[in-house]
Amino acid sequence: MADDREGSRGCENRTDSEEDKCSDNDFETSKLGTKEYWEEAYQKELETFKDIGDVGEIWFGEESMSRVLRWMDKAKIPEDAAVLDIGTGNGAFLVELAKHGYRNLTGIDYSPASVELARNVLQAEGLTDVTVKETDFLSCRGELTDFDVCIDKGTFDAISLNPDNNKECKKLYVHTLKDAIKDNGIFVITSCNWTKEQLLDRFCEGFQFVQELPTPSFQFGGKTGNSVAALIFKRVH
Ligand SMILES: C[S@@+](CC[C@H](N)C(=O)[O-])C[C@H]1O[C@@H](n2cnc3c(N)ncnc32)[C@H](O)[C@@H]1O
Numbered sequence: 001m002a003d004d005r006e007g008s009r010g011c012e013n014r015t016d017s018e019e020d021k022c023s024d025n026d027f028e029t030s031k032l033g034t035k036e037y038w039e040e041a042y043q044k045e046l047e048t049f050k051d052i053g054d055v056g057e058i059w060f061g062e063e064s065m066s067r068v069l070r071w072m073d074k075a076k077i078p079e080d081a082a083v084l085d086i087g088t089g090n091g092a093f094l095v096e097l098a099k100h101g102y103r104n105l106t107g108i109d110y111s112p113a114s115v116e117l118a119r120n121v122l123q124a125e126g127l128t129d130v131t132v133k134e135t136d137f138l139s140c141r142g143e144l145t146d147f148d149v150c151i152d153k154g155t156f157d158a159i160s161l162n163p164d165n166n167k168e169c170k171k172l173y174v175h176t177l178k179d180a181i182k183d184n185g186i187f188v189i190t191s192c193n194w195t196k197e198q199l200l201d202r203f204c205e206g207f208q209f210v211q212e213l214p215t216p217s218f219q220f221g222g223k224t225g226n227s228v229a230a231l232i233f234k235r236v237h
Helices: 016-021 035-052 063-074 092-099 112-124 155-160 166-180 196-202
Strands: 082-086 104-109 131-134 147-153 181-191 207-213 217-220 223-226 229-235
Touching: 035 112, 063 092, 063 147, 063 181, 063 207, 063 229, 082 092, 092 104, 092 112, 104 112, 112 131, 147 155, 147 166, 155 166, 155 181, 166 181, 196 229
Parallel strands: 082 104, 082 147, 104 131, 147 181
Antiparallel strands: 181 229, 207 229, 217 223
16 A cells, blocks of 8 residues: 655644644555455455455455454453454454454454455354444444454555545544544554554544554665554543
8 A cells, every 4th residue: 555654743623734734645545445446356355265265365464463462462351352343354353353262353344245255254264253244434423332442454544545535534534433442442553554653643632542563664775664553542532
């Protein structure tokens, strides 16, 4: 997905023009921000899964799931915690969470083919107690509530690339997220399009930054950077 590394500014009492400057419109939109793109991608992945049992792309690799699971262990997130995987794709994270012992799992995605793929993948693993729903995170306000943990791996990135009014989409995302998480609940985001500073900026109201999870770093032109950011937030009022 598109990559950009800009600094951050505080977001309290932003005006619209400040919002524009606030690391909002600093990369190009793309087809990866459209439902059609994901539907086509998951239709292909679904066919492949049915043919040869390959679950398809694990966004940001296996380690992107392991590092979150390790943090959940350390934070002693109970196995009966209500966990939501936002934009679950092929459901691979739900499988890992279930194998780890979590038993109150929900995955949502707006692509019907993703939902079918995730259900197939879970069923093949014998994991029949996981809920997977076709839901657009940007138009479901009030439907998703009371989650102890919300996980996003690549979905806010995709939403940020939406060619149709992506500024509004990003705001809607934050509103829905706030409704979905219980007080003191946890939000875990893994992103390749936004830096730590930009994510802190975006999730500064109603969330408290808890921790950054270490991700692989690279060196370029004498500077060190990370291609992926993984952050933990707590929902606060
Ligand atoms: C980069 S993929 C990541 C999929 C999965 N989280 C993973 O890590 O493999 C982005 C996902 O977000 C989903 N998505 C994008 N916009 C969405 C929306 N508004 N509501 C629900 N899902 C959405 C896409 O269908 C796709 O499955």
